[in-house]
Amino acid sequence: MFLSKRVLNTQASPIRKLVPYAEMAKKAGKKVYHLNIGQPDMEPPKAFFEGIKRYTPNVIYYSHSAGLYELREAFSMHYKSKGINFDPEDLVITTGGSEAVIFAMACVADPEDEIMVIEPFYANYRGFAEMLNIRLCPIKADPRDGYSIPSWDELEKGYNKKVKAIIFSNPSNPTGTVYSYEELKRIVDFAKEKNIFVISDEVYSGIIFDGKKHISIMNFEDQDRFIFLDSISKEYNTCGARIGVLGTKNKCFLEEVMKFAQSRLCPPLIEQCGTLGLLYDLDKDYTNKLIIEYQNRRDVAYNEIKNIEGAIFQKPSGAFYMSIELPIDDSEEFVKWTLTEFDIDGETVMVAPLTGFYATPGAGKKEIRIAYVLNSEELKKACNILKEAVYAYNYVYSKEK
Amino acid sequence: MFLSKRVLNTQASPIRKLVPYAEMAKKAGKKVYHLNIGQPDMEPPKAFFEGIKRYTPNVIYYSHSAGLYELREAFSMHYKSKGINFDPEDLVITTGGSEAVIFAMACVADPEDEIMVIEPFYANYRGFAEMLNIRLCPIKADPRDGYSIPSWDELEKGYNKKVKAIIFSNPSNPTGTVYSYEELKRIVDFAKEKNIFVISDEVYSGIIFDGKKHISIMNFEDQDRFIFLDSISKEYNTCGARIGVLGTKNKCFLEEVMKFAQSRLCPPLIEQCGTLGLLYDLDKDYTNKLIIEYQNRRDVAYNEIKNIEGAIFQKPSGAFYMSIELPIDDSEEFVKWTLTEFDIDGETVMVAPLTGFYATPGAGKKEIRIAYVLNSEELKKACNILKEAVYAYNYVYSKEK
Incomplete structure (x- = not known):
């Protein structure tokens, strides 16, 4: 045993x-x-608690495995208002950003395959990869350089044929670095040359300082290559609610990831209702x-x-x-x-x-x-x-x- | 790509x-x-909604990765009242029974390892195993025989050296069969002889007819071998709440499974609070x-x-x-x-x-x-x-x- x-x-x-x-x-x-x-x-916005009161049904049914359609609609409108063109059908509501990472990794890599990661990286990427028997292929960012995206040469040096995707968080946990257009473009171009997926974890995109603007991976071309990850945890102080989002314009990917989503039935219903409240009554x-x-x-x-x-x-x-x-x-x-x-x-x-x-x-x-x-x-x-x-x-x- | x-x-x-x-x-x-x-x-018991009102904190923090301690205490008392001797420390609250199955499978089997399963079985076992690259090794139950646990010979015939565990649901989804003491004993003895884990999915244990009594795997000896899975979804009509339980007396297993639990941070907090209400004010x-x-x-x-x-x-x-x-x-x-x-x-x-x-x-x-x-x-x-x-x-x- x-x-x-x-x-x-x-x-x-x-x-x-x-x-x-x-x-x-x-x-x-x-x-x-x-x-x-x-x-x-x-504390989270009051609208979160209001949403729970208002939208929680009497029967606590399984929602659609991709999440309540109204919620996907609300996220779609929210993203469009930020210049990210997701339709409700492009989105899967997940149990926290965590599940979005697990789903993304499991869809792009088989055991012994590798996923490139800009390090230092969100520590739990490692736990998810280990559960799925995927290897992380790290590319080191330098504190002297503000932990920015490494050069093309360094990306090239770290790459090998087993790499199926590159993952990073932007803004970065643990460094707080916000990537520039040029840095992101380098990743996009590199992914295109190597024909790999880009998994962009944008969980902190709502928290940017000094009047800067967050640039989403979805603002680049070659959208079929991108898997966008988000969560309400940080921007709305609802980390215990476990509501995340996986978004993609890649219809094949979406159809396939739904198999995993259907296996686990649905994300938590009551927090989905809270999130509905949050998004319907967004408090800027x-x-x-x-x-x-x-x-x-x-x-x-x-x-x-x-x-x-x-x-x-x-x-x-x-x-x-x-x-x-x-x-x-x-x-x-x-x-x-x-x-x-x-x-x-x-x-x-x-x-x-x-x-x-x-x-x-x-x-x-x-x-x-x-x-x-x-x-x-x-x-x-x-x-x-x-x-x-x-x-x-x-x-x-x-x-x- | x-x-x-x-x-x-x-x-x-x-x-x-x-x-x-x-x-x-x-x-x-x-x-x-x-x-x-x-x-x-x-509809679920009112106490579930009362629990949400009463116990949801103002700050929606991450709970302990094994779930709120009070909730594990409440489950422990609940199980003890049913003759199942779990301490709070033996329990991990999961995001639905689904996550409990995924955690159990990932802890006992590596890619290409096998898990025996009494078939027909809960269809999503297959999706979870496929996500984790584990093979299911099916042992067929017979409708003519009320889909009871197959004989020792049949278990033996189906077994191979790659099998690391046996999983089944009791009462069974999809057959509604409730296993007898003798049937369960056969599985326990077989698992002991082969030195494999027993994963007992008891999600429907609260729904038993004709005055019969559910027999839990935890009522048998050799407890280190058993992984007990449960959920509030069916007995309390809260399937959208996604609150499950993994229980084990195996301290090694528990310590290791916590690595996966910590990676995904915690189960949904608000439904944990609802479940607290449910268990504190259990409506027989x-x-x-x-x-x-x-x-x-x-x-x-x-x-x-x-x-x-x-x-x-x-x-x-x-x-x-x-x-x-x-x-x-x-x-x-x-x-x-x-x-x-x-x-x-x-x-x-x-x-x-x-x-x-x-x-x-x-x-x-x-x-x-x-x-x-x-x-x-x-x-x-x-x-x-x-x-x-x-x-x-x-x-x-x-x-x-």
């Missing part, structure tokens, strides 16, 4: 495996500022306030982390993450240390080591991710503790070792 | 692919009685009424179908399905024909051909499944139309061919 190799080989969540250390810190009476997880701290003020809030926090974090001597990073333009190369030798050890050995007046900070966001062995050992999901005051304190922790780790703890 | 073999090889939903014919029938002005899909027609009256209603319907359907000359079936004891061997040559053709060519005073019936519930090529061509999810009056009409359809198909249509 043996467990599958696929599950034994699956990486444990790089963030969650450090949770016991945070629990130890709390038991020891320390206050822990959590910058380690992308769990938003704000809510999103504007959200962006301003995150932009302020980004500035707070940026200004504090600038003070860390030796930190290498650039100001990110979207999402609510920042990846930073620190003058440390082992980010995982560093995080454990901040939780177990370090505090300032009984307070410490938890960040995410970036090792789990890389597929290249050994990569990310000097890098961490912070999620700015605390209010500005707490965030400032937390970043300051981080600064002191780096100093203490290098100049006190390391010398003791 | 090619789609994966796994998706191209995945069977389209055997029920849903006939939906266009039902739509044609409706466009032609016919009334279609749907006996083809397990979509309950009743509701379940009793539900059982009486389905038992009545079962009797109505049984008494009508008895009148179909040449029909081979036994009275099922659970769930809300019945599988029947009919004197027809091709069940899929028959279903199409009932929708396109046949009606009685403008009314016809849609049943599910059983071919899609078999992995053995060609099996099920004479069998159909009905789901008794209509009220007794409509059900009686529908079964009578079915009887007339079988007659007309054999004595009118076939002679014309």
Whole structure:
């Protein structure tokens, strides 16, 4: 009676495996500022709850496997208003962005096939690929370069014949980088030359700073090649609702992915109704306030982390993450240390080591991710503790070792 | 740019692919009685909606990946009251029973490994296995024998060294058969001899007729070998809520399956809150009424179908399905024909051909499944139309061919 190799080989969540250390810190009476997880701290728009009240039927039936038609219509209108030309029939509502990634991967790659990924990448891509026995083929982005899309040469160097698709998130989790037209064009051209799919995870597209505009993969030509992924989790602070979207203009792909969608029957009905409310009564003020809030926090974090001597990073333009190369030798050890050995007046900070966001062995050992999901005051304190922790780790703890 | 073999090889939903014919029938002005899909027609207990109101937090956060701890506690108490000894820590809340099946399969089998299955079986097992590149190894149950668990010899004959687990639903979808202690013991003993896992899908365990008692796999010894699957969908008429449960006493399995659970973050939060309400305020009256209603319907359907000359079936004891061997040559053709060519005073019936519930090529061509999810009056009409359809198909249509 043996467990599958696929599950034994699956990486444990790089963030969650450090949770016991945070629990130890709390038991020891320390206050822990959590910058380690992308769990938003704000309430969703009221229209979400109104939608649940208004549209939830008395009989909790299976919806269409692609989601309620009205909901796909509402998303279609929403996307069209943003210059993305999806008809309701081009969309599949999924159980969170997670399921959209799983479906996309399973439709483009067989076991032992590979999917290119710009690394550091959303850590759970790895878990999904491992469940499906797909290999990730990583192309490294550079913190010195603001984690932008690597050059054509680097893409070419990383490519091999087993690659069936390229996946990335834009804005990027974990780096907060928002890709330019030129960067995206490079991916589109590269995918065309290699005849592979482009899986564009645009879950954070609603959170862009400094007045910049998000460029969707769907704004490019060669649309049959693109699989668009979205979710209401981040822009509307509804991450526990598990409502995502997979969109494509590729009719073959859509017909085939529906087989997987039908197997699992439907996405959760009540949250679909909430999302209907959200989209029917879209509150632009809510999103504007959200962006301003995150932009302020980004500035707070940026200004504090600038003070860390030796930190290498650039100001990110979207999402609510920042990846930073620190003058440390082992980010995982560093995080454990901040939780177990370090505090300032009984307070410490938890960040995410970036090792789990890389597929290249050994990569990310000097890098961490912070999620700015605390209010500005707490965030400032937390970043300051981080600064002191780096100093203490290098100049006190390391010398003791 | 090619789609994966796994998706191209995945069977389209055997029920849903006939939906266009039902739509044609409706466009032609016919009334279609749907006996083809397990979509309950009743309202859930009020406590489900109360739970949503009472327990949904203002911030829609990610729950624990194994589900809200309070919910696992509530399920634990619920199971203990039914003689199933699960602690909260033994349980993972999943997105419907579907996700529980996917997780269980992915944890026990690698690509090209096999999972034994008593056929006819829940059709979507096949879709899940295909997504995960696992082969199903079918052992045929016999309608003449009430679709009971095949003999040891037959299990032995079907087994091969690549088999890692055996899966079945009890009560069975699509047959409604409730397995006896001896039948289950045979599976348990067989699994022990072969050292394979037992995946017991008990989604219909709350719907058992004639005062019989459901026997859970967890009532047997050798508990490390068992993966228990459940869902609130059928017993509480909440199939659109997508709340399922995976339970096991196998600590290794649990630790490993959590990697997949963590990758997809969490099951839907609002339906978890509804389920909390459901379990905190469990309405035994509701379940009793539900059982009486389905038992009545079962009797109505049984008494009508008895009148179909040449029909081979036994009275099922659970769930809300019945599988029947009919004197027809091709069940899929028959279903199409009932929708396109046949009606009685403008009314016809849609049943599910059983071919899609078999992995053995060609099996099920004479069998159909009905789901008794209509009220007794409509059900009686529908079964009578079915009887007339079988007659007309054999004595009118076939002679014309």
